[in-house]
Amino acid sequence: MAKRTRIIEGMWDCSSCGTKGILARHKKCPHCNNPRELTGQESEFDFGDTDAATGKSLREGVTDEKALELANAGADWFCAYCGASNRGDQEICKNCRAERGTDAKALQEEADPGLPPEQPAPAAPKKRGALFKVGMVLGGLLVFCCGSSIVYGIWSSMTHETTGQVVSTDWKRTVYQERFTPVTLEGWADELHAQSSRMPVNGAGEVAGVQNIRGCVPRQRTTRKVADGTERVCSTKHRKTACGTEEKCHTRNKGNGFKEEVCEDVTKYCDESYEDCRNETHYRDEPVYAPKCTYDSYQWKEVTHREASGGDGEPPRWPDLSVSPEDRLRREEKYTLHIAYDGGKKNTTFEPKTEQEYLGWKKGQQVSLTVSNGGEVKQIVPR
Template sequence: MSKRIRIIEGTWNCTSCDTKGILARHKKCPQCNNPRELTGKESEFDFGGTDAATGKALREGVTDETALELAGAGADWFCAYCGASNRGDQTLCKHCQAERTQDAKALQEEEAADDEHPLRAPPRASSAKKTLGKVALVLGGSLFFCCSGTLIYGLWSTATHDTSGQLVRTEWKRTVFQERFTPVTLEGWQDELHAQPPRMPVNGLGESAGVQNIRGCVSSRRGSRKVADGTERVCSTKTRKKACGTEEKCQTRNKGNGFQEEVCRDVTRYCDESYEDCRNETRYRQEPVYAQKCNYDTYQWKEVARRELSGQSGEPPRWPELSMSPTDRLRREEHYVLHVEYDDDGKKQATFEPKTEQEFLSWKPGQPVSVTVTNGGDIQKLLPR
């Protein structure tokens, strides 16, 4: 892989007399004789453009010995006394003859490219990428706020705060369900049915539904399964990289003195090649699965009656009464509600549901309370005050 090296000379602008395009070899302005200084952007060099495809500089390289000697003299340094620019290999300021001291500032010379990876450019954020990133951030933020209003409201509505209030009213409701162990006919798969006699409950306990009189079995579709049904040739078009000659690629490095070193090499060029990727794949089909479905006799608990009682403040909770046979059982449900009025920039009302009768009976209407409530009006905690 051949290597070609060129030296590119930059230009600078004098901030004293506004002369433009001064060659880097001049440490002083040819018009006003003022030395080039570190301040005022006089040390920012223009090296011209580069070819987007190859990275090759569009400006011609220098060949005269004077310019090449300056390019190899090292990074420029600036006198700590007069600020003038000097060659990197000089020890005395050319402008005021002061010695180069440790506080003399110098331009930065970039490191040479690695021979193993000569075209690897140093990581640098592209302004285009930065712009696209900002646009994506703005669009993403807009989309978030546009489409996440419900989420934001949900987070706000579940946030809690503490306030004070008063218990204004209590409610209770109790329901008793009478259930009877009743014979029924059901369907089931024959391989899952095992005949066994039922056992009747005593005082609503100890029952066993049993399975009896399995009959009327017919073949029914129970589901489906996937079975192999041969193979088929499946092809898809893919793309791969293929060497297709060479191309010139260039890389430049700043020498810190107004010159750039350009290194160009001929590297392998890769082109996209389309090809067919084919393979044999197993083909599957869905096959129905059948089994014997049968009728059978068994028992289930079924509701035959219910009674409900409710009351408000001052009425103690009690259960409704139901008469039942020895094979019946009772199922009970209870529900308690406290109505609370709290002061949260104006009177508001909410409800709180105690879990047990004991907890419900500990509250009395008119009692002052401390409330932990969400912004949406749900009471999370209720304490006497």
């Protein structure tokens, strides 16, 4: 798009006599004839207001040829010997006729700060890219949370050694009398295979069997997902779209009381709402049926049981329980050590697996413990 350039002239105030609004083309005050550099205003110019939306100056542009020549002469410089202000295209000081040297102070051309930036065109919509960015943000949060959890997990799993004492021991033994008893059960037809039952001898050698399969009726065995129609779901979204052009301007301070303003028409973007619609398939659970049957079989069932318990040096023993030849005995045993550690402030238990292992521990015995920072007892060994 075509660029439009114009020169804006600044104004300065004389601090010697108070005259205001002196055009920058005048190097001396038209009233008191004092040079601008002696008033302390050599680089302070008022260029008027600008339009907040476009950055365009509200002041008229310069058309006077002499003023335009002065504006294009370059940044002003100040003589190192007498301090007089000179045009940028002059190499000899107009006041003391000294040559311009490297030590002469000079103003600089520079872009004005604070102007509204040109509005960039919106990036082409990329759904995957947007999702990727959201994913990156969520992923970062997840990594932070997971990282904290990992650090805590590592710390809590670290172990230290401490000492303790067995404060008590106990044991419990149970004997169950069980009998091979006829039962009626249910099962899926494809999993049932007829088999004769066999009774146990001295509590062993039994076969439960599958007999008299009957009453097979369809029952719901499981479910499966099936499509149940579709629904159009819409949501309102927003995007940037081109909606004409707008004027944008930027200026450059020429360092001599003038500014160069460049304006051009750029694409304008507006917010647009639109409906994003998609078809969503709905599913329902559909039952899957299969024949389920009743059949006869046998199971071991408890008739009675007896318990015995003790501790702190008393040897473990089994309770007495007599059974008939067709019955069987089932035994369970449990051994427990109660341990205090960290000066009695904390307690834990340890369960030996066998009677022999249990008998290797005594009340009052000193132990060494390996404990994690999270409080989990990893190992207990006698001292």
